[in-house]
Amino acid sequence: MQLNFRKAGEGKPLVILHGLFGSADNWMGIAKDLSQHYTLYLVDQRNHGDSPHSDEWNYAAMADDLKELLDAESLDTVCLMGHSMGGKTAMNFALKYPERVDKLVVADIAPRYYPVHHQTILEGLNSLNFDKISSRKEADDQLAKYIPELGIRQFLLKSLTRVDGKFAWKINLPVITEKIENVGEALPGKGRFEGPTLFMGGENSKYIQEKDREDMERFFPGHHLIYIKKAGHWLHAEQPEAVVETLKAFLR
Template sequence: MILNARLQTAQNAASSSPVVLIHGLFGSLDNLGVLARDLAYSHDVLQLDLRNHGLSPRSDEMTYAAMARDVLETLDEYGIKQVTPIGHSMGGKVAMALSALAPERLDKLVVIDIAPVAYPVRRHDKIFAAIRAVSNAGVTTRQDAAEIMRKHLAEEGVIQFLLKSFSQGGWRFNVPALWNNYDDILGWEPVPAWDRPALFIRGGESPYIQDSCRDTLLKQFPRSRAYVIAGAGHWAHAEKPQAVLRAIHRFLNDVAPV
């Protein structure tokens, strides 16, 4: 599947390998825009809408292997041979799945606030309820949609994030497919050890990467390093973008974050 994508060419002619930005659940290629705008000075940057998100094609299948294949097919479409994927949450798992599907196509790997493990806790049921309530109400404006969502969700930031994908009375993500494949999205099939540098960025207030994940993570990504963004939650790149960008730049330049 060829994904909807946006390519920015580096302003600095001495750039290294391209960067591919991969958003999380309910997102779109615009979600990592703050990273794209900065990284585009030194790297070619490809932003993607994953399947069932944004303007990319729809599918009943939503496994990480399938999503990783989509990324590879899109890279081939653009003639890009080797990349450094940067993925947030579900997008981080897609990036990690690429290391199993085509390990030679990855230079380095950056994962934002997700671990290579299956998660037993359903954290999105209230979000699905809010999304369905908006759809059932038949409203067409974001203002009306927000009022409905506030009856289900307390976090205004989450509501505004979701509304970025609400357009002309409909959602730009495939709600039935995401719901039907939610167990696969929570899950994870361990990948073979990938022996190249990987950076795991963790929000200091986020529950997604726990110390208990360490051994499992290192078994799959033995050359990984961790960087904690103090005071940030799951959306660390949105809450503390400069701190996240400093960690990424130091990693891409082969200097350990401090």
């Protein structure tokens, strides 16, 4: 699948993958700084952003999508970073194609299985009737019945677009709803990535825990784990300067 991506800057290639319900635009806030040092590839994963939709939606397919992108751009090796779902894609890619990854950064996700915990968000997204909704405020008001947090709603509404004069989701909501369990899958049992790996957790997040160190060591023996202070799961939005400085220090 030919993924949509944004390219900026110059220097060594750095590919960044967003999380569930996100898009390449999520990383534009820190792109300006990073693009002074790297050629950035901000990628829309399948069924997200402006990339194509598909009924096939799992980490094996998303890893192969990334390989196709690197091949098309004639990128032999890259530094690779992924957040949450994107971090799982990045880990799967590094295990399957270790020769294509120079350094790996995984933001606030571990190799283990995560139970489904997005039911309320999916209920809210599926509740929007675009035959009746004519403004973003109406969409936000409807979402607020399910999702009280304004910041989360604003993030989700970034995937709202217009098609033939009517609102629509950029994300492939039916497939994501049907196959949401795939997002929480653990890494496959085999494979190792021996290269430098940074797990970057949010200090206030519970996504990376002490019990995850065994899996990190098994799959990524060259890993380091750090926590970004005063940050939760959306560490790049909550503490962008700290994330950028930590990332640059590791990649150097």
